[in-house]
Amino acid sequence: MTDTAHLTRRSAVAAASALAAASALRQTAQAADAMTVLITGSNRGIGLEFAKQYAAKGWNVIATTRSPDKAEELKKVASANKNVVIEQLDVADNGSVDALAAKYKGKPIDVLLNNAGISGDFMNPKPQAFGTLDHNQRDDFMHTNALGPLKVTEAFYENVKLGKGKKIVALTSLAGSFGTKFGGGIPGGYWYKISKATLNAAMVNVSMDAIKDGIIVTLLSPGQVRVEKIANAKIPGMIEPLESISGMIKVIDGLKPEDAGKLLRYSGEPQPL
Numbered sequence: 001m002t003d004t005a006h007l008t009r010r011s012a013v014a015a016a017s018a019l020a021a022a023s024a025l026r027q028t029a030q031a032a033d034a035m036t037v038l039i040t041g042s043n044r045g046i047g048l049e050f051a052k053q054y055a056a057k058g059w060n061v062i063a064t065t066r067s068p069d070k071a072e073e074l075k076k077v078a079s080a081n082k083n084v085v086i087e088q089l090d091v092a093d094n095g096s097v098d099a100l101a102a103k104y105k106g107k108p109i110d111v112l113l114n115n116a117g118i119s120g121d122f123m124n125p126k127p128q129a130f131g132t133l134d135h136n137q138r139d140d141f142m143h144t145n146a147l148g149p150l151k152v153t154e155a156f157y158e159n160v161k162l163g164k165g166k167k168i169v170a171l172t173s174l175a176g177s178f179g180t181k182f183g184g185g186i187p188g189g190y191w192y193k194i195s196k197a198t199l200n201a202a203m204v205n206v207s208m209d210a211i212k213d214g215i216i217v218t219l220l221s222p223g224q225v226r227v228e229k230i231a232n233a234k235i236p237g238m239i240e241p242l243e244s245i246s247g248m249i250k251v252i253d254g255l256k257p258e259d260a261g262k263l264l265r266y267s268g269e270p271q272p273l
């Protein structure tokens, strides 16, 4: 190895240890008596707004993202709020989930928020339309939207048991609901709808297992939210992130055991599953 290569490697190692040290410092900076939420996919969209609003409420926020280095907006939130810690988490990668769960072993989490998801390209519905389905995309949808959240829920279940909040929430869509005839979402939207319907099935099943531990597992529909990627789209009935996420936080705050296994809108109205 050349001197330059040695130096580059050494600076990469130094940068990684500095990041780990900063993360450890932040963990100790989080208030021991405050409530804690873990959010998946919190670098943009709905997850980022959740991180901002929970931080403003004084909660400890474990804001996870698959690429912490690229999470510029989230880094700004973390530097302005010492109760926000950024962690790497790819929900579709079992190793990544297990690694973070090992790091947080024995630490209480009051609300586990399964937010991360993929929906596909609104401008190109073909890969999700019957007749032109791109079957190479199905694993990504299933692993990110359904099986990943189930793995995250199982991996952090003991943390939620240790918390006072005892709530697990998953962001779904009416597009994944049999009861609304899979309305809304991307035109066609097969992979999205099927993966969200699978997420619903997974969470309803977990809700029946979790209630014996006093844990409420609920599905939330955020409405049609104007996130960055569809900021300029003209979709009827679109709402701003502030309204959807403040509504959902109110719903989460007020969850009762009878809400376990239900699908609730951001406004709190129950919806058919």
Ligand SMILES: NC(=O)c1ccc[n+]([C@@H]2O[C@H](COP(=O)([O-])OP(=O)(O)OC[C@H]3O[C@@H](n4cnc5c(N)ncnc54)[C@H](OP(=O)(O)O)[C@@H]3O)[C@@H](O)[C@H]2O)c1
Pocket (backbone or CB within 6 Å): 040, 041, 042, 043, 044, 045, 046, 047, 065, 066, 067, 089, 090, 091, 092, 093, 115, 116, 117, 118, 119, 144, 171, 172, 173, 174, 221, 222, 223, 224, 225, 226, 227, 228, 229
């Ligand atoms: N916006 C709406 O109107 C709407 C309506 C109904 C339901 N929802 C649901 O609400 C949730 C958030 O949606 P959104 O509109 O905020 O979507 P978004 O703007 O596309 O953001 C999705 C987030 O999920 C993350 N993500 C994707 N794959 C991941 C993986 N494998 N591991 C970890 N994170 C991953 C993304 O991270 P990267 O930046 O790394 O890609 C990003 O942070 C989703 O579950 C979505 O289905 C949204």
